[in-house]
Amino acid sequence: MGKITRAKAVIITIGDEILIGQTLDTNAAWLSSQLHQRGIEVLRMLTVSDEEEEMERAIRESLKVAGLVVCTGGLGPTRDDKTKEVLCKVSDEKLVFSQEVFDWISERKRQQGKEPNELHRRQSYMPTGFDYFRNNRGTAPGMLGEIDDSIIVSLPGVPYEMKELMTNQIIPVLLEKLPVEIAAVRTLLTAGVAESELAQELSDLEDNLPEGLSLAWLPGHTRVRIRLTSRGDDRQTVEQNLDECTVRVREILGDIVYGEGDDSLEEVVFELLKNKQLSLAVAESCTGGFIAHLITLVPGVSACFKGGVVAYSNEIKREILDVNEQTLKEHGAVSAETVREMLTGVCEKFGTDTGIAVSGIAGPDGGTPEKPVGTVWVAVGGVEKQHVEKLRLNLNRKLNIEKSGLLALNMLRLFLSRD
The missing domain is CATH 3.90.950.20 (CinA-like)
Known part of the structure; x- marks a missing residue:
């Protein structure tokens, strides 16, 4: 695959269980955070049903606007898991049996004291033209392929399986393939003051931020998070700008700020x-x-x-x-x-x-x-x-x-x- 020219992403969550409210979609939020931290802008987050037609429409539309499309769900061994079939339609590829994938799955099942069955054999069919990545926490491999001038990634819907694949295997490949802008993010935590009052206090600072710096407001009841983002081409400059902005916000807000990141x-x-x-x-x-x-x-x-x-x-x-x-x-x-x-x-x-x-x-x-x-x-x-x-x-x-x-x-x- 060559170098992709658009570092913008769409996240697609697949599954009827999400749409009917049976399962909460935590995957999209986590993926968005990981991509944002690495300078990849997320344009949209979509949820679609298990229907092949809906999945295909969502993927095709997303490929038109983004250099990266990340799908989660629909990779299991059952009949309602249709993601690979849809990827073949979109990419004009075919599903072929992978002995390597079947061997991975067989090894994992035997470690659990079980034998693989026909459903696991079905799960071992993979789209040609895609790279696949071993799932060390489950049986559904991750996949990565290129369609026209975009990358498409397909991951299992189980959160802990998805996170391991994305963190340790997929992201390193994406950082090589995508024109990722250097980004640094810091979140300041405030309590006891409303979002509107905080925004008023920081209005002059926000109006005069240098290029590449931005503020975002994440209100909750009692607490408001202020996300500072710095972007650019030089790592040292990006981090220096973020540090200077952090100091300035803290000077203005004083002890309204009680911490950073995950502090409670x-x-x-x-x-x-x-x-x-x-x-x-x-x-x-x-x-x-x-x-x-x-x-x-x-x-x-x-x-x-x-x-x-x-x-x-x-x-x-x-x-x-x-x-x-x-x-x-x-x-x-x-x-x-x-x-x-x-x-x-x-x-x-x-x-x-x-x-x-x-x-x-x-x-x-x-x-x-x-x-x-x-x-x-x-x-x-x-x-x-x-x-x-x-x-x-x-x-x-x-x-x-x-x-x-x-x-x-x-x-x-x-x-x-x-x-």
Whole structure:
């Protein structure tokens, strides 16, 4: 094969199980990320049924616009697996039996204590004109061929099989064949500030970015990821531009940024506690242990985290956390006064330096005009110094719980960072 002239891609996911919602398509997202990191722009992601006509139409249309088409699915041994037949139609090739592929499959089945059958023999028919790659985690080989001025890749739909083939065998070939632009990507993680507010803060920077640099916004509830991408022909320049842009964004946003890449809020909070040699306990009402759950996902957190109390009822707030009965009568369980006393109580009971206390109305019932559903009070700090905030959420019960927990962790992060 010669050098392909277009480093743009289309990803096609094949399978009725995707279209009917039986299976979630994680392959396309993963493939898109891998290609983007290597400077290959993804133009489209398509999902098509197992019908040969639909598959053929999607592949032919994709070949018109992209130098790379990556298909996943339809390579199994059963009758509804038609990808190879369609590839033969599109490329004017034929299916021929490959003894080499059959030997691979036979070896794998025997390692599992089984003998290959006629379906595995059928799976060993491969399109002429295609290179094929041994699947070290399954029986369906990967394939790569050239049609006109484009490359087409076909991979099994099982995610762990697809990822191994793509990472270790297919991508090295693609980087030789495609005119890949050098790209570097970094993702900054923010919490507690809406996408629109972040965009406003960075508007001047974004308007004056040099050629080859771009920002993208990836919002979620509570957290927003900012993806910085640098492209060019020289690796050193690309990485230098990305570093400089990262520094500038961090300067503008300050401690709104809590990490990069795969960092989690709970990991960042743990590192702060560990570095400051502080201990932590939590008192949770409406979040029902969600904050403790997040914290205990972090390996090694027992060095800092003592434990917590799910004080769902007023009785537990009084008897375990020593919240004053008069406080509950005058201000209610969902109040600044109550979470302050919950925070003091949990820090004293567990003998910790810091704590988190949360009380709110998760919904869908329990709200009043004065305290509607989504009203949550959070207190962070210790016995002597505390910070309290009122959250006004407007989500369903599950999301109100999750957002309260994440915002509470972020409040503690900011409290520790600024102390």
